[in-house]
Ligand code: PEP
């Protein structure tokens with residue numbers, strides 16, 4: 148049997164039908180109004196991968212170091228593809244489709260949801276981990292089922308399983324196929340208060356399909372109902388949008404809500420009464436507080452899902468296995484006992500208010516986040532203020548002291564995750580991200596749902612959450628400096644936020660290419676001063692961000708084919724092989740008049756006090772290149788004896804001639820492994836036909852690097868890497884063992900490299916005392 152109908156299932160079938168399936172089966176069995184449907188069992192998924200012979204390959208694929216983001220991405224892609232490309236056996240296909248055809252009449256629209264056998268368990272829930280497809284019809288049903296299976300192997304799912312200690316091969320996945328309820332109204336219901344466990348029901352409701360509420364796309368109405376006297380506290384939200392089924396395509400679409408319905412109450416007292424009755428019935432059935440998704444067509448109520456509320460803590464749990472759990476316990480114990488709340492404290496005025504979705508007080512600087520790439524500005528102890536959170540924000544949410552969102556209700560991503568992390572949160576404020584100012588000091592009260600002006604001193608000392616929670620990501624102290632590469636000044640802020648020890652490579656060609664004109668044309672049209680100013684502005688943005696940490700700026704190194712794309716580029720020489728051509732220091736020495744403007748920018752920046760800048764020369768071959776460049780520095784008024792300057796080691800010639808270059812007075816040599824590999828192995832770095840031969844860890848490349856490090860150490864010249872390979876742990880390991888002075892990595896790899904460097908350094912230390 149590949150499928151089980153909901154009325155054949157009970158809570159004991161968890162292993163077979165997963166958390167969602169078991170819950171729906173159980174609710175159906177309890178006589179609650181659940182739309183009809185069936186579950187493609189976990190065993191079916193298991194047989195599918197085993198019979199196709201892809202199981203072992205699948206589990207091997209996902210056995211990766213999940214902290215290595217590129218390895219994790221490759222594992223997820225590989226595993227998902229494997230599942231998606233494996234065909235259904237005919238019999239299985241028929242059984243799933245036949246069950247589908249007996250739901251409802253005609254071509255039914257069904258919801259297809261994954262139901263993992265470890266997801267939805269108390270204490271293991273994590274929002275946004277598996278797939279849901281709405282309004283599915285026969286044509287795409289099978290593909291959707293397979294996509295649900297594949298969703299077991301998203302990057303996030305792999306990461307969390309590893310973090311939570313679940314063995315990949317024992318987690319299975321079932322798929323619920325259930326008739327869609329074309330809801331006019333829907334929402335969620337907590338049968339007890341999700342933070343405190345108080346006997347109050349919280350119901351959230353919006354127009355249309357419930358996805359809008361769960362995903363946080365809309366701020367729903369909020370009804371707090373006392374279970375003792377059924378009194379209701381109503382907050383009607385401005386429901387700007389609704390999700391509904393497009394009549395033509397059958398797809399779920401977001402539509403604006405009509406002017407009059409936006410602020411109309413979604414649930415009448417009568418409808419609320421019906422929901423409360425159902426809520427009590429569910430809670431009684433399960434013997435504990437539930438988090439229920441419901442929908443209504445006319446007066447008919449449907450229950451779409453019910454799960455135990457995972458975040459009510461009854462007290463400190465000595466078994467709490469992680470620091471985060473302990474933090475969550477800590478928060479609720481303190482709050483549960485009625486210790487410091489904002490009302491007992493000196494407080495500023497209320498700036499915005501919403502729903503208290505995760506308890507506790509938090510003060511800090513507001514960080515307004517509009518785009519994902521701004522997340523790095525959230526430092527430990529800051530308060531994230533955003534329209535709504537997404538799973539990608541989780542790392543930032545971990546280090547934040549608090550979270551405030553414009554949209555979303557008690558089950559939105561922000562609410563669920565903040566509770567699980569133990570970070571106080573206020574959601575659904577409607578306008579926090581426009582009313583609050585970035586950097587403004589605010590206090591949020593996650594119990595009352597208010598955001599106050601200024602920092603609030605609590606009467607009662609409470610251990611700050613950020614000290615209880617792991618301070619992730621933690622920057623390890625390393626003897627080898629770990630720096631960061633920057634190509635666009637806009638990334639300076641993110642780069643600095645990595646905690647890197649400086650910038651190992653700032654490429655100025657991006658500043659120039661972004662002008663859209665060749666330097667010659669730009670100067671012709673705008674004058675020399677404008678050109679110099681552009682360079683100064685770009686470099687300064689980065690230099691400021693890192694000051695006093697060193698920033699190594701490389702002089703222009705763009706190949707002629709890139710210049711040809713720009714206005715004025717028609718005059719560029721047409722080169723047979725631009726990689727071996729007129730680029731880097733060759734071009735600068737050939738046109739000292741243009742090079743002079745770059746050097747003038749440096750001279751002016753030094754005069755402005757940017758003594759953290761260092762000059763790096765690209766594509767040098769030998770001491771002659773170095774001496775000639777040095778003379779140009781002097782001509783520009785830059786004292787090479789006073790300022791730090793050096794070269795990139797990008798050609799075998801430069802590696803072999805490094806001793807003479809050291810004697811010419813360079814302060815540092817930095818491995819540009821992109822070019823060093825290309826020139827050592829005679830493999831064009833841009834040619835995909837030989838991409839498999841492009842190996843920065845090739846023994847020949849490593850031998851050149853090792854020799855240069857040794858020579859440089861003898862001459863007191865610092866060594867570094869700023870090619871792509873510096874972001875690879877294996878390269879970091881090799882370089883630290885060889886005694887490199889610093890490693891410069893990509894922004895996203897800095898933290899991993901820091902840890903790798905630390906590990907290798909510790910091992911070296913241990914080996915030396917053993
Ligand atoms: C390199 O060659 O490794 C390097 C960092 O320079 P680019 O990538 O700009 O050639």
Ligand code: MG
Pocket residue numbers: 765797819821822
């Ligand atoms: Mg290079």
